[in-house]
Amino acid sequence: MKKAAVPSILVVVVLLALGVIAEAQQPKKVPLIGYLSNSDPATESTRSEAIRLALRELGYIEGQNIATEYRYAEGKIDRYPELAADLVRLKVDIILVSGDLPVRAAKNATKTIPIVMMGQGSNPVRTGLVESLARPGGNVTGITNLARELGGKRLELLKEAVPKVARVAVLYEPTVRVDVFQVKEVLPADARALRLTIQPWEVRAGDDFEKVFAALSKERPNGLYVSGGSLRMMANRKRIADWWAHVLRGGLRGQLPARSTLRGQNPEGSQACGSSGRAAHEVRAGD
Secondary structure (H helix, E strand, O other), X not given: OOOXXXXXXXXXXXXXXXXXXXXXXXXXXXXXXXXXXXXXXXXXXXXXXXXXXXXXXXXXXXXXXEEEEEEEOOOOHHHHHHHHHHHHXXXXXXXXXXXXXXXXXXHHHOOOOOEEEEOOOOOOOOOOOOXXXXXXXXXXXXXXXXXXXXXXXXXXXXXXXXXXXXXXXXXXXXXXXXXXXXXXXXXXXXXXXXXXXXXXXXXXXXXXXXXXXXXXXXXXXXXXXXXXXXXXXXXXXXXXXXXXXXXXXXXOOOOOOOOOEOOOOOOOOOEOOOOOOXXXXXXXXXX
């Protein structure tokens, strides 16, 4: 398929919402999009630019016939309610947001402005954000990749890629509910079915990474799995990937095998884990 042939599901949802809004507004009023991010402008740039380009290809150009107000929490959870309320005060016509807590903050701030989820977070039905995937109800809609529930599939792909893998180290942040659910409820059963042993490693602060890396060099797991629900993990993806690449280059030769699975960022020579990239959720184009 050609790039423009299949627009993003997310962009389609946005356009549908904007279409309804445009019919109810004065002819010359430019629809205002509110964009609530849990990270910072640099980290968010891939996704926001993908959405901007996809809208542009469909004739919606920022600064001409649409406008966007961006708000960034920069990893500070306590800012979500304040930023969501700010967008509501600006009377935005739609709010784009990702992640369980930011979506919850937006939902608490307004019951009328359409809220569009951008494909991150856990099952929105389980977390009470929507009534069902088929009929969300209320003012929350959008897309979800259910990534936290696909952990078993990633383990299966790892096993297929590296048949001799037996012990997989799992990095996660114990304060993130979706990560804890994955580590405690999802991965153990799937690991047993694949005859794998998972070794959970908690990362509560930035300083913990070096401690975990040092411990892993002694424990000698066969694979590495990084849970992706944590902002801390996202912010340290390069740090984790650089360390694993060091392993692959032989820096810890004889202690860890030169094969790994790292969610979201795979250094050269490691195995892909089957996780789809964030930008792919914003522009589902296909080749």
